[in-house]
Amino acid sequence: MLPLLISYTYLLISTNIYIVDAATGKSIFILAGQSNMSGRGGVVNLTWDGYVPRESSPNPSILRLSANLSWELAVEPLHCDIDVAKVCGVGPGMAFANSLLRKDPRFGVVGLVPCAIGGTNISEWARGGGLYNQMMRRTKAAVCGGGVIRGLLWYQGESDTLTLKDAEAYKKRLHRFFEDVRVDLRLPLLPIVQVKCPNHIPA
Numbered sequence: 001m002l003p004l005l006i007s008y009t010y011l012l013i014s015t016n017i018y019i020v021d022a023a024t025g026k027s028i029f030i031l032a033g034q035s036n037m038s039g040r041g042g043v044v045n046l047t048w049d050g051y052v053p054r055e056s057s058p059n060p061s062i063l064r065l066s067a068n069l070s071w072e073l074a075v076e077p078l079h080c081d082i083d084v085a086k087v088c089g090v091g092p093g094m095a096f097a098n099s100l101l102r103k104d105p106r107f108g109v110v111g112l113v114p115c116a117i118g119g120t121n122i123s124e125w126a127r128g129g130g131l132y133n134q135m136m137r138r139t140k141a142a143v144c145g146g147g148v149i150r151g152l153l154w155y156q157g158e159s160d161t162l163t164l165k166d167a168e169a170y171k172k173r174l175h176r177f178f179e180d181v182r183v184d185l186r187l188p189l190l191p192i193v194q195v196k197c198p199n200h201i202p203a
């Protein structure tokens with residue numbers, strides 16, 4: 001409970017904070033996928049350089065759910081205690097949240113739920129598996145303190161490009177995963193933002 005209190009204290013003492021949704025809770029976004037979501041920006045030779053671009057700066061209205069399920073001020077690397085087998089750097093989560101609040105401060109407090117694990121393939125994310133269960137457990141814990149799940153940000157797929165068979169099965173597996181998440185969260189219209197890895201165009 002303590003980290004939660006500290007987070008709120010921080011919010012309250014900071015000036016110019018726009019907490020429109022304070023009564024109803026946070027705008028919660030699940031961050032899932034592989035390394036591209038977890039974040040490797042600024043990681044060279046297994047060390048993060050510590051550089052945080054302006055668009056990924058901390059913002060008192062952006063919190064993250066830590067591995068031990070407490071809310072805290074979100075700072076890069078967002079996945080440091082989640083994707084623990086790898087060295088984490090800057091990912092897309094903070095830039096997304098900052099951009100969202102810039103466009104519409106009525107989102108209030110954004111609660112990010114980091115769940116991405118580097119190197120994982122879509123089959124490992126299937127319903128019933130460890131990654132799926134962990135994501136569900138963290139998401140349910142996130143709404144426990146009040147708030148609305150506003151979306152899932154999904155950035156994954158490179159691990160499914162190693163064989164043609166997996167690449168061809170990807171679309172079906174991904175649809176299945178998205179459907180399962182919507183059913184299990186009882187949010188049939190849950191917005192899902194999927195990032196597509198760029199095509200490699202032969203020279």
Ligand SMILES: *[C@@H]1O[C@H](CO)[C@@H](O)[C@H](O)[C@H]1NC(C)=O
Pocket residue numbers: 035036040158197198
């Ligand atoms: C995704 O991550 C892989 C592995 O770290 C990297 O090689 C690739 O450039 C990343 N792709 C994008 C589009 O960021």
Ligand SMILES: *[C@@H]1O[C@H](CO)[C@@H](O)[C@H](O)[C@H]1NC(C)=O
Pocket residue numbers: 044045
């Ligand atoms: C990373 O490690 C390699 C091999 O040890 C070295 O040649 C290179 O200069 C290092 N790069 C940086 C940015 O430290």
Ligand SMILES: *[C@@H]1O[C@H](CO)[C@@H](O)[C@H](O)[C@H]1NC(C)=O
Pocket residue numbers: 001003066067068070072081
């Ligand atoms: C939870 O993790 C935070 C850091 O992420 C730490 O400050 C806090 O003491 C931890 N709380 C518990 C109950 O382990």
Ligand SMILES: *[C@@H]1O[C@H](CO)[C@@H](O)[C@H](O)[C@H]1NC(C)=O
Pocket residue numbers: 121123124166
């Ligand atoms: C996905 O990753 C797991 C664990 O590394 C591996 O066992 C499996 O063969 C991979 N591919 C598929 C299609 O399951």
